Amino acid sequence: MAGLDEIxxxxxxxxxxxxxxxxxxxxxxxxxxxxxxxxxxxxxxxIKGLGPALSQTYAEHMVVVNTDGFKVSGPPEMNLPNEVKMHSCLLRERPEINSVVHVHPRYTVLMSVLQEQLGPMCIEGMPLFAKGIPMFLSPRLIIHEKDGAEVAELMGESDAIMLQGHGAATVGADMEDAMLNMLHLEEQAKMNYLAFCAVGRDHAVITPEQRQEFIANMRTLPEAEHLKPELAPTPRKPSGIWSHYAEMADM
Ligand SMILES: [Zn+2]
Known part of the structure; x- marks a missing residue:
């Protein structure tokens, strides 16, 4: 198992x-x-401490926090991020998740203001809709315990929540799942934005029946004789997406 330095x-x-x-x-x-x-x-x-740009974040900027949202260890000059309670509340309330991602992605923020709900517009990120994508109806930062608790309660078992006019949080069993959930949420938001611009609020979406058909078809993958020699566990980890961006971020 990875030691603290490696983590x-x-x-x-x-x-x-x-x-x-x-x-x-x-x-x-x-x-x-x-x-x-x-x-x-x-x-x-x-978790990353307060201050550095995401592009300039290294191990020395990390702090260890408990699930009540208090600093346990880390450099004395490194404060907790303002919204640490979003992470602590989600990690405390949901033992099945091990990672939380929070960012302010532009299309997600835009659509959280323009449109009450996203609809599935492409297959990338479509599973997010199965558990629902709730919305925290305020742009205020998640500074206090009561707001962190509300985010966790609103989210329930979902993998993503939108924070209106502010950003989003996604979760996963590991960092790859949590990160890809955020990447895919933003992709869905971008597709919703383009549809919104093209035909307005009442644009078409992929229907629940079509989503079910997609899922049923994917379940037949192991039966495809011609794919069997190369058939790897699904999803493969690390994914090609993860490997690509890890290399980019490591250069
Ligand atoms: Zn934020």
Whole structure:
């Protein structure tokens, strides 16, 4: 199992990847953070401290926090991020997740103001809709325990929540799942925006029946004789997306 130093390197890398994935840019480059639960101490997690741009985040910027949202260890000069309660509340309330991602991605923010709900517009990220994508109906930052608790309650078992006029949070069993959920949420928001511009609020979406057909078809994958020699576990990890952006963020 990875030691604390290695975990801090990996969490720092994931933070840099958010920039490479264009989930943070010029005005939002210091907004957001990835957290990861310590495998040996499930009541604690590693998160990026306050200050550095996502593109300039390294292991020395990491802090260890408990699931009540208080700093346990880390450089004395490194404060907790303002919105640490979003991470602590989600990691405390949901033992099945080990990572939380929060950023302010532009299309997601835009659509959270323009349209009450996103609809599925492409297959990338379509599973997010199965559990629903709730909305926190305020742009205020998640500074206090009551707001972190409300985010966790609204989210329920969902993998993503939109924060109106502010950003989003996504979760996963590991950092890759949590990061790809955010990448795909933003892709869906972008597709919704384009549809909104083309035909307005009442644009078509992929129907629940079509989603079911997609899922049923994917379940037949192991039966495809011609694919069997190369058939790898689905999803493969690390995915091509993860490998690409990890390399970009490591250069
Ligand atoms: Zn925020």
């Amino acid at each position: 801090m390197e990996n969490v720092a890398l994931a933070n840099r990847m958010l920039f490479e994935m264009e989930l943070a840019d010029a005005s939002t480059i210091e907004r957001g953070h990835v957290s990861y639960r310590l495998p040996d101490e499930p009541g604690r997690f590693v």
